[in-house]
Amino acid sequence: MLHRPQTLDAALALLSAGDAVILAGGTDIYPALRDRPPPAEMVDLSGITGLRGIGREGDSWRIGAATTWTEILHADLPPLFDGLKLAAREVGSVQIQNAGTVAGNICNASPAADGVPAFLALEAQIEVQGPGGTRCMAVEDFIRGPRMTRLDRSELVTAIYVPDSPGQGAFLKLGARKYLVISIAMVGAVVLAEGDRIAKARVAVGSCSPVACRLRDLETALAGISARDIAKAVSAAPLPELVPIGDVRATSHYRSDAARTLITRTLLQAMEARNVA
Amino acid sequence: MQTNLTINGTPQRLELDPRTTLLDALRHHLGLTGSKKGCDHGQCGACTVMVNGRRINACLTLACMHDGDEVTTIEGIGQPDNLSPLQQAFVSEDGFQCGYCTPGQICSATAMLEEVRNGWPSHVTDDLDGGADLTTEEISERMSGNLCRCSAYPNIVEAIRKAAGENA
Numbered sequence: 001m002l003h004r005p006q007t008l009d010a011a012l013a014l015l016s017a018g019d020a021v022i023l024a025g026g027t028d029i030y031p032a033l034r035d036r037p038p039p040a041e042m043v044d045l046s047g048i049t050g051l052r053g054i055g056r057e058g059d060s061w062r063i064g065a066a067t068t069w070t071e072i073l074h075a076d077l078p079p080l081f082d083g084l085k086l087a088a089r090e091v092g093s094v095q096i097q098n099a100g101t102v103a104g105n106i107c108n109a110s111p112a113a114d115g116v117p118a119f120l121a122l123e124a125q126i127e128v129q130g131p132g133g134t135r136c137m138a139v140e141d142f143i144r145g146p147r148m149t150r151l152d153r154s155e156l157v158t159a160i161y162v163p164d165s166p167g168q169g170a171f172l173k174l175g176a177r178k179y180l181v182i183s184i185a186m187v188g189a190v191v192l193a194e195g196d197r198i199a200k201a202r203v204a205v206g207s208c209s210p211v212a213c214r215l216r217d218l219e220t221a222l223a224g225i226s227a228r229d230i231a232k233a234v235s236a237a238p239l240p241e242l243v244p245i246g247d248v249r250a251t252s253h254y255r256s257d258a259a260r261t262l263i264t265r266t267l268l269q270a271m272e273a274r275n276v277a
Numbered sequence: 278m279q280t281n282l283t284i285n286g287t288p289q290r291l292e293l294d295p296r297t298t299l300l301d302a303l304r305h306h307l308g309l310t311g312s313k314k315g316c317d318h319g320q321c322g323a324c325t326v327m328v329n330g331r332r333i334n335a336c337l338t339l340a341c342m343h344d345g346d347e348v349t350t351i352e353g354i355g356q357p358d359n360l361s362p363l364q365q366a367f368v369s370e371d372g373f374q375c376g377y378c379t380p381g382q383i384c385s386a387t388a389m390l391e392e393v394r395n396g397w398p399s400h401v402t403d404d405l406d407g408g409a410d411l412t413t414e415e416i417s418e419r420m421s422g423n424l425c426r427c428s429a430y431p432n433i434v435e436a437i438r439k440a441a442g443e444n445a
Contacts, residue, residue, distance in 0.1 A: 023342070026342065027337045
């Protein structure tokens, strides 16, 4: 049975009742089934208007869980979000971006989810509601492993919160081709620059560990250095967080090497501060 | 589950298993076989249709999720004796070989040209506020959700450029 609740409470009641699967944009559920039948019980969130849209709340930006990647791309947001916007236009294809949602990308918990490094660099918080009320945690803590999150079966993600800050966002993805491809590696970054120097940087890498991760030691090492020293700092960093696997898309050695190059380029992209609409 | 869809301007009331994809509803229940099932995984774009003016993959969405929505398929874009400018251009520029991906290409390109008119930038657009010229690179980039295994890409790009020029 497919349920189409119009309110959050109705959706939560349906999830509490049994083993229903949450359906948001639908772009991951169907491909993951392969030739198996669809789940017996599905709760479609697309009818709940409160779950969509982007707005300012206090010191944070609130992104509704069922906001699509296309909506992210066309939202009026500060340069902090440029990395998220760049990630938005590399998720699948335009057809996928028109349907797929931000929370779906996070909850699917693929190590190669394009949105996750961008959200990690934004220090995004995820809001979860369930029968026990509302709880909030960092996206970094929410994803526990490949295809595993802290979401209980009776809960759903209602929003993502991004604390406002003056930094410049950037994002780069490496794949065998530009679109419709699973990433070999991708990097999300937010840089606060002072002239030619990095005052503060946040860097996250995807597809190179079971869960996309922040590179905190590198971030410390980057503070205060100038743009021309970025490549040197990145190649000198040990980066123990990156433990890429070798698979059909790339060997682990290639991934390690490519990730470093991508990190440098992403930081330089942020320093050049190119606006995306 | 009862679902009301407006397909190519005509209201349709469908009684469907709620797990029916929009693509299966179009092909099996309404006999609109123009939308093709290529990969059924959202990778090839052969099933591209427009829902409320936006292009999506009909294989990755359930018909019931679109209750009340307006769906445009290749059958609504033009007919054999009344081709749309894009369809005309695909014929004149030989924008296909086997033709299997063509309905999806044309639905996708129809929505894509509207996106360009609305000033949406793509991944390769330099001026992010001033609109985009339909260069080969722009068209290829914007059409990358639609694969053509015959590799008719150069002629597909030409067809789209021609149709866009005639509309301008």
